[in-house]
Amino acid sequence: MLGMALLITSLLTEPGFHDRYIVEGWKNGKKFDLMVTRVPLRDRSNRPVLLRTDAAEGFMNMMTEAAKVGFFLDINYAYRSHKAQRALWRSYQNRGITNRAARPGWSTHQSGLSVDISGCYRDINNKRYKTTTFWWLKANGPKFGFYNDVPSEPWHWTFFPNKIKK
Numbered sequence: 206m207l208g209m210a211l212l213i214t215s216l217l218t219e220p221g222f223h224d225r226y227i228v229e230g231w232k233n234g235k236k237f238d239l240m241v242t243r244v245p246l247r248d249r250s251n252r253p254v255l256l257r258t259d260a261a262e263g264f265m266n267m268m269t270e271a272a273k274v275g276f277f278l279d280i281n282y283a284y285r286s287h288k289a290q291r292a293l294w295r296s297y298q299n300r301g302i303t304n305r306a307a308r309p310g311w312s313t314h315q316s317g318l319s320v321d322i323s324g325c326y327r328d329i330n331n332k333r334y335k336t337t338t339f340w341w342l343k344a345n346g347p348k349f350g351f352y353n354d355v356p357s358e359p360w361h362w363t364f365f366p367n368k369i370k371k
């Protein structure tokens with residue numbers, strides 16, 4: 206447990222992380238300047254993980270807290286550019302799946318507020334089971350402002366700055 210916490214601490218102080226950038230954000234179909242912070246992880250495409258600065262801070266605090274009890278919160282995807290959202294949306298549309306990705310310009314990933322966390326579920330014999338990581342997040346996420354706001358997607362956690370439960 207202690208080893209994991211130390212690992213997280215060293216990741217959090219690695220140079221290059223915590224850098225802030227202005228990127229193109231989208232909310233409700235409108236473009237805006239979005240300030241993001243780089244989280245000390247890489248996403249599933251081996252790209253830097255970016256979240257809106259307050260969401261990034263909340264996530265990093267949550268990650269440290271989770272590590273203390275042995276959960277390593279790895280991110281599959283976080284902030285998504287308009288181009289990436291369009292590509293994702295199209296790939297689902299082409300496969301006839303209409304409810305998995307939000308329309309380009311309307312995803313909370315484009316406003317830097319959502320993270321897809323790995324290891325939140327397992328599929329066994331075509332049945333989906335939520336993991337202890339999910340249940341830890343469900344119980345502790347609200348302390349950091351994170352909620353699973355799409356129940357059919359146990360990996361999808363969104364930051365609500367006004368709903369941080371102390």
Ligand SMILES: [Zn+2]
Nearest residue numbers: 319320321361
């Ligand atoms: Zn998501």
